[in-house]
Amino acid sequence: MDLPARSIAIARTLITCPSVTPAGAEAFDAVEALLRPAGFAVERPVFTEDGTPAVENLFAKLGTGGPHLTFAGHLDVVPPGETARWTHGPFAAEIAGDDLIGRGAVDMKGAVAAFIAAALDYAEAHGGVHGGVLPGTISFLLTGDEEGPSINGTVKLLDWCRARGERFDAALVGEPTNAATLGDTIKIGRRGSLSGTVTVRGVQGHVAYPERADNPIPALVRLLPALLDPPLDAGTPHFAPSNLELVSVDVGNPSWNVIPAEAQARFNIRYNDLWTPETLAAELARRLATAAAAAGLPVPALAFERVSGGVFLTAPDGRLVEALTAAVGEITGVTPELGTGGGTSDARFIKDYCPVVEFGLVGTTMHQIDERVPLAELGALARLYRRFLDHFFRA
Known part of the structure; x- marks a missing residue:
């Protein structure tokens, strides 16, 4: 069977497994x-944490020497939605036309x-299946909860690998990075993501007696522009x-005749490599304090509720990027x-262990009804990954 087939x-085979997260x-x-028949050592650790579902993961490795390239990805999928709207069953793996x-x-x-096919072909070409020696190590880091909370998946799998002495020299995450045409985009980094809440507190009261209350909404409206400009x-x-x-801008007030006690605004920042979560927090606090002083208002409360991976950049002139670009x-x-650009992926965890890039299919139908490739x-992606292996291990 040739590589594309x-x-x-x-x-x-994988699509017929209804692996909705986890x-x-x-x-x-x-x-x-x-x-396993190709000589990969395969292990399937399950990780748990209170309040979250147990998640199975897979680590497979062939070879012992360096460099060590790992392919990272996830086998879980989002729910199919209304199955009646699919032209073919969402887990039928039907071929329709092309x-x-x-x-x-x-x-x-x-x-x-595509990466499994490429890795098997590469191993066969180098005698790995029959006990030959590969010019390095190929492994797979596959999780079952990337589309969900991402608590018992890649983060813990990486820690598990480190505790066992595994060291990675490079990683490729197979997320659908291409915008319109296969090959148009390699993700060599991701912006960081930071979420927070601004809270202005007032005094609740009856709208007919505003002198007995302190409405927090006008103050919040006056302060928010400081977050956006400059x-x-x-x-x-x-x-x-x-x-x-x-x-979100919200007071949680269902009544027409009540001045609320507090008003909140929630925000998310996608930030570049000029910032860290700490420097961003300091800058936003400074802006709000300055705006409050200028308006004669108390300084609002500022809380950061979620850090979803820090910013990172993989060297564009390094072995990994150059091999994939070629x-x-x-x-x-x-x-x-x-x-x-774009959102976050498990690359945000892997970047703490080795250089990482993302490259996969064209992402126009991901998560949609009738998702298709x-x-x-x-x-072509399988052939591209196969060629990438040649370049990476020859470099």
């Missing part, structure tokens, strides 16, 4: 059945299948300007953009 067959054993069984349809086809069982920065060579978005050019004829694109 092999990747399609593996993708269909992924069940069936999906991991399928991966183990592919990797497309493979099914939940996870793009995000990200297609990429997992802009946080103008961007850097590899990152867009940091962006603060107000996502493979993209040779297989697709495209010179990829080295981007850092063109067969030609899936086959």
Whole structure:
């Protein structure tokens, strides 16, 4: 079976596993059945934490020497939604015309299948299946909760690997990074994400007696512009300007005749490499304090509620990026953009262990009804990953 056909067959097998977060054993069984006969050592640790579902994960490794390249991804998928709206069953893995349809086809069982096919082909070419010596180590870090809380998955799997003495030299995450055409974007970094709440407290009272109350809403409205103007920065060579978005302004007041006791605004910032969570917190606190003093208002409370991964950048001139860029050019004829936009992924955890990039399929149908991947694109991704292995281990 040639490489594109092999990747399609593996993708269909994975899609038929209805692995809505947290992924069940069936999906991991399928991966183990592919990797173990090829000589990969496969382990499937389960991690737990109070208040969260137990999550199965998989670590598989072939080889012992360096460099050590790991392919990271997830086998869990988002719910299919209204199955009656699918033209084919979301877990049927049907081929319709030139497309493979099914939940996870793009995000990200297609990429997992393509990398498995490429790794098996590479191992066979170098005698790894028959006890030969690879010019390095190939491994897989696969989790079952990336689409969910991400508590018992990649974070704990990485800690588990470190405790066992595993060291990674580079990682590729198979998220669907490409915007329109396979090869148009390699993600070499991600912006950080920081969420917070501004709270202005007043005195609750009857609207007919405003002199006995202190309405916090006008004060909040006067202070919020300080968070937005001036802009946080103008961007850097590899990152867009940091962006603060107000996502909620609320007083929790269902009554028409009550002045509320407090008003809150919630926000999220996607920030670049000019900032850390600590420096951002200090800057926002300074802005609010300055605005409050100018308006003769008390300084509002400012609390940060969630840090979802820090900003990171993988060197664009390093072994990992150069090997992947070369493979993209040779297989697709495209010179990829080295981007850092978009949301977060498990790369935000992996970057603390080794250089990491993200590269997968075109993401236009991920999470949608009739999620699909063109067969030609899936086959091309497998060939691209295979070429990447050649470049990475020869570099």
